[in-house]
């Protein structure tokens with residue numbers, strides 16, 4: 312059953328040099344700039360920090376957990392596999408990436424502290440789990456009250472919740488850890504991370520697990536931000552439903568290397584069908600919102616659209632996005648549609664940019 316490496320509880324870590332991502336670890340001898348970025352996502356939590364030479368290190372963990380019977384057999388197995396666990400209310404709990412691996416092995420669903428972009432109303436253990444994951448990803452601040460920008464979703468146009476409670480909870484957790492928490496709308500973080508060469512003018516889209524977050528910005532100021540609640544989880548739920556499988560199994564199929572331009576079997580065809588629907592839904596909504604909003608800036612030049620987030624990482628995403636874009640009469644001229652440099656890390660990087668300029 313699996314190897315130890317797959318169950319590492321350190322999380323995936325990547326130090327990003329300007330040109331490419333390399334695996335590295337944070338250590339005590341490196342000097343870091345003050346200011347952190349934190350992407351609070353439905354599927355993943357990611358932290359970002361910059362060292363004094365300008366290298367950015369990202370840590371990322373699945374925002375998930377699984378609880379297991381606390382018997383001797385399981386305890387021994389987890390110890391052998393080097394999987395860390397904590398005991399919550401008499402149950403053994405594994406958090407982050409190892410929880411996702413274990414769920415797939417046991418054919419179970421992971422439990423998820425967040426749903427549709429915010430803390431889940433159905434998960435009473437959400438808060439202690441998020442605390443554990445944040446401690447794992449951020450550790451203690453490097454100076455008292457170090458600033459940490461964290462991402463929040465923009466108000467949704469197709470769901471009935473607001474982010475006040477969610478924002479307050481994460482603010483409280485970070486404060487208790489010794490940080491000065493500040494929030495940033497997720498799409499705006501994408502603009503900070505991806506549109507520096509365009510004078511921070513254009514459209515940043517974060518294609519996440521629970522939501523799509525969209526921000527239209529003019530010279531770094533958001534002119535329009537909103538979120539929609541169809542995203543990666545929506546694809547998984549629908550694919551699972553039509554194929555009669557578990558949603559986490561559908562996620563695993565989707566993430567394994569599907570190309571939307573050449574689906575190879577029934578499963579991949581289902582993924583493609585829902586992806587196309589999701590992308591055209593998103594474009595139609597940007598169009599509608601743009602046309603109905605008042606006080607929109609006139610964009611004198613065609614703008615860039617940068618897509619980020621895990622859901623944008625599937626093969627053929629940008630090509631399908633461009634095909635669907637052609638079918639919509641988009642309200643502003645667009646010069647290019649492209650994928651973020653590191654789609655999974657964009658929001659954490661954007662939050663880091665905000666923190667570094669704040670400090």
Ligand SMILES: Nc1ncnc2c1ncn2[C@@H]1O[C@H](COP(=O)(O)OP(=O)(O)OP(=O)(O)O)[C@@H](O)[C@H]1O
Nearest residue numbers: 352353354355519520521522543620621622624625
């Ligand atoms: N290679 C891949 N191909 C397709 N989908 C992927 C891939 N890798 C990750 N995903 C999907 O991306 C989603 C997670 O993306 P991301 O980490 O950006 O979301 P999040 O920020 O946690 O969620 P949100 O912003 O909606 O709260 C999941 O639905 C996951 O299945």
Ligand SMILES: [Mg+2]
Nearest residue numbers: 352517519658
């Ligand atoms: Mg996200």
